[in-house]
Amino acid sequence: MTKTLYKRPEALTDARTHYCPGCGHGIAHKLIAEVIDELGIREKTVAIAPVGCAVLAYNYWNFDCSEAAHGRASAVATGIKRALPEKFVFAYQGDGDLAAIGTAETIHTANRGENICIIFVNNTVYGMTGGQMAPTTMIGQKTATSPKGRDYHTMGPPIKVCELLNTLEKPYYIERVSLDSPASIRKTKKAIKTAFEAQLAGKGYSFVEILSPCPTYQHTTPIGAMDFVKGPMQEVFPVKLFRKDGGKINE
Amino acid sequence: MKRILMTGNDGIGKGAVDAGCDCYFGYPITPQNELTAYMSLHMPMNDRVFIQAESEIAAVNMVYGASAAGKRTMTSSSSPGLSLKLEGISYMAGSELPAVIVNVQRGGPGLGNIAPSQADYFQAVKGGGHGDYNSIVLAPNSVQEMYDLTVLAFDLADKYRMPVMVLSDGRIGQMMEPMTVKENYKPTLIDKPWALNGCKGRKPNKVWSLKLGDGELEEHNIKLQAKYKEIKNQEVLFDEYMIDDCDTLLVAYGTSARIARGAIDIARKKGQKVGLLRPITLWPFPKDKIEELSTKVNKIITIEMSAGQMLEDVQLAVKGQCPVEFVGRMGGAIPTEQSIIEKI
Numbered sequence: 001m002t003k004t005l006y007k008r009p010e011a012l013t014d015a016r017t018h019y020c021p022g023c024g025h026g027i028a029h030k031l032i033a034e035v036i037d038e039l040g041i042r043e044k045t046v047a048i049a050p051v052g053c054a055v056l057a058y059n060y061w062n063f064d065c066s067e068a069a070h071g072r073a074s075a076v077a078t079g080i081k082r083a084l085p086e087k088f089v090f091a092y093q094g095d096g097d098l099a100a101i102g103t104a105e106t107i108h109t110a111n112r113g114e115n116i117c118i119i120f121v122n123n124t125v126y127g128m129t130g131g132q133m134a135p136t137t138m139i140g141q142k143t144a145t146s147p148k149g150r151d152y153h154t155m156g157p158p159i160k161v162c163e164l165l166n167t168l169e170k171p172y173y174i175e176r177v178s179l180d181s182p183a184s185i186r187k188t189k190k191a192i193k194t195a196f197e198a199q200l201a202g203k204g205y206s207f208v209e210i211l212s213p214c215p216t217y218q219h220t221t222p223i224g225a226m227d228f229v230k231g232p233m234q235e236v237f238p239v240k241l242f243r244k245d246g247g248k249i250n251e
Numbered sequence: 252m253k254r255i256l257m258t259g260n261d262g263i264g265k266g267a268v269d270a271g272c273d274c275y276f277g278y279p280i281t282p283q284n285e286l287t288a289y290m291s292l293h294m295p296m297n298d299r300v301f302i303q304a305e306s307e308i309a310a311v312n313m314v315y316g317a318s319a320a321g322k323r324t325m326t327s328s329s330s331p332g333l334s335l336k337l338e339g340i341s342y343m344a345g346s347e348l349p350a351v352i353v354n355v356q357r358g359g360p361g362l363g364n365i366a367p368s369q370a371d372y373f374q375a376v377k378g379g380g381h382g383d384y385n386s387i388v389l390a391p392n393s394v395q396e397m398y399d400l401t402v403l404a405f406d407l408a409d410k411y412r413m414p415v416m417v418l419s420d421g422r423i424g425q426m427m428e429p430m431t432v433k434e435n436y437k438p439t440l441i442d443k444p445w446a447l448n449g450c451k452g453r454k455p456n457k458v459w460s461l462k463l464g465d466g467e468l469e470e471h472n473i474k475l476q477a478k479y480k481e482i483k484n485q486e487v488l489f490d491e492y493m494i495d496d497c498d499t500l501l502v503a504y505g506t507s508a509r510i511a512r513g514a515i516d517i518a519r520k521k522g523q524k525v526g527l528l529r530p531i532t533l534w535p536f537p538k539d540k541i542e543e544l545s546t547k548v549n550k551i552i553t554i555e556m557s558a559g560q561m562l563e564d565v566q567l568a569v570k571g572q573c574p575v576e577f578v579g580r581m582g583g584a585i586p587t588e589q590s591i592i593e594k595i
């Protein structure tokens with residue numbers, strides 16, 4: 001007798017992804033698909049893909065998906081959710097998409113407490129366009145447009161989005177998680193599930209930041225990128241539950 | 252049928268509500284503020300969605316989402332705000348999403364002023380945003396048409412799966428006139444099997460404009476152009492005033508057309524044979540009609556509240572068959588009947 005230990009989630013297509021070896025996007029896509037299957041919501045889900053390396057996410061997910069212009073995923077998600085409040089709506093965005101060009105949409109969507117989920121993949125760089133500086137690039141980090149490293153005085157420090165959104169009243173759930181080890185990947189899946197369940201229960205805005213390896217533009221190996229996410233990244237972006245059940249977690 | 256007194260901006264709002272607009276997203280800007288205010292009251296009153304967005308960019312992208320979800324949806328603004336909406340309009344053209352976009356034009360460029368203008372003609376009828384696309388552009392010249400053409404805009408948007416613009420100006424937006432509204436009107440809604448509403452019992456739907464495959468984007472553009480060609484053949488609308496015997500033809504739309512009519516009435520009393528062709532669709536442009544008339548009249552005068560934008564389309568239609576002259580004012584100024592009569 002054979003026993004199936006694991007199979008591809010129904011919410012994932014069998015398309016081969018275009019991601020570099022060791023990229024975090026593939027892991028994040030799969031976790032989302034597993035949660036959608038577990039909650040049995042594939043047929044009521046509408047996702048919004050970003051402009052960034054995950055722009056083709058709509059080819060990898062086996063449910064309804066929309067593209068959004070660069071940075072506008074929160075606004076598109078708002079439009080879909082308000083139009084179809086009974087459907088499940090989430091947006092998936094990179095750090096350039098969400099925290100640079102889409103900052104206004106991000107903050108105002110959170111402030112309205114839209115009943116949607118945002119999955120925010122922070123890899124500290126603009127992957128798609130060739131590894132330029134992102135709003136989350138760390139001080140001293142070298143990128144295509146900060147060749148001598150990000151300079152605090154002329155470029156400012158990295159933006160910590162969870163901390164920023166946590167100043168608003170309405171978000172229901174905010175957590176920062178990471179993809180640096182099997183254990184943290186399991187925690188990431190749990191966070192995604194908490195966020196999705198919150199929307200299904202009509203609780204409002206949920207935000208999950210996922211610290212993610214990008215070996216290509218973190219300029220290291222796949223293993224090195226895991227270490228980068230676990231070490232230097234978490235010094236700046238602590239893995240943390242910021243808000244749960246609509247209330248801030250005590251510092 | 253019911254007669255009521257309304258401003259043009261409210262007329263658009265009432266037209267949208269009657270046309271079954273499910274979701275409206277706006278951002279304040281003069282001279283269209285009455286419309287956003289109207290929607291903030293009447294959309295919730297009719298159990299529809301109203302959001303005052305954080306910017307015109309957010310508003311048009313909310314429209315993108317509501318449209319992708321299969322709903323009738325609209326946003327409105329005035330000139331500087333329209334510049335910001337072009338990103339979303341281009342994306343909707345590419346993703347083939349229906350939507351109604353209202354521009355109550357004001358003077359430009361830049362922040363300009365808040366006086367009525369027609370200087371966004373090029374932006375509206377030549378695509379405006381990036382890429383090879385067009386939007387259908389409807390140009391009302393009365394409060395009645397603000398209402399009627401808004402209703403029509405929703406039907407055309409759904410029929411062709413594309414953005415349709417109502418291009419008005421601050422004068423028509425803010426003036427009050429009596430108009431006839433539809434009572435117990437039920438819009439004819441068409442099926443949207445492409446909409447994103449959950450893949451229950453079907454394959455997942457995708458809404459997108461990115462076409463990276465070899466030749467894929469050109470093929471998509473060829474399809475869009477075929478649609479535009481059909482629209483040019485099917486949807487041209489214009490109005491005629493005293494053109495049967497005219498030897499001087501005025502061409503004007505919106506507020507300019509109202510002034511042109513006034514000038515014609517004065518000129519006719521003096522025995523001058525003057526008529527007006529008023530394009531109602533600025534895109535598709537009534538170029539065949541203008542070409543036909545250009546062989547019958549001695550000259551054509553185009554009247555606009557701009558430096559002469561529609562003028563170029565009139566010249567293209569006329570193909571040099573008669574002289575084309577121009578009367579125009581810029582920066583929110585309005586041409587006078589007298590200045591038109593002098594040209595006649």
Ligand SMILES: Cc1ncc(C[n+]2csc(CCOP(=O)(O)OP(=O)(O)O)c2C)c(N)n1
Nearest residue numbers: 051052053070094095096097125126127128
């Ligand atoms: C309006 C606009 N500006 C710029 C771009 C180019 N662009 C594409 S993706 C991207 C940044 C993506 O970075 P991020 O959001 O961090 O995602 P990642 O690729 O790292 O996953 C930029 C600037 C664009 N597509 N549209």
Ligand code: SF4
Nearest residue numbers: 019020023053127214
């Ligand atoms: S560039 Fe980075 S984010 Fe993009 S696919 Fe490669 S590893 Fe992933």
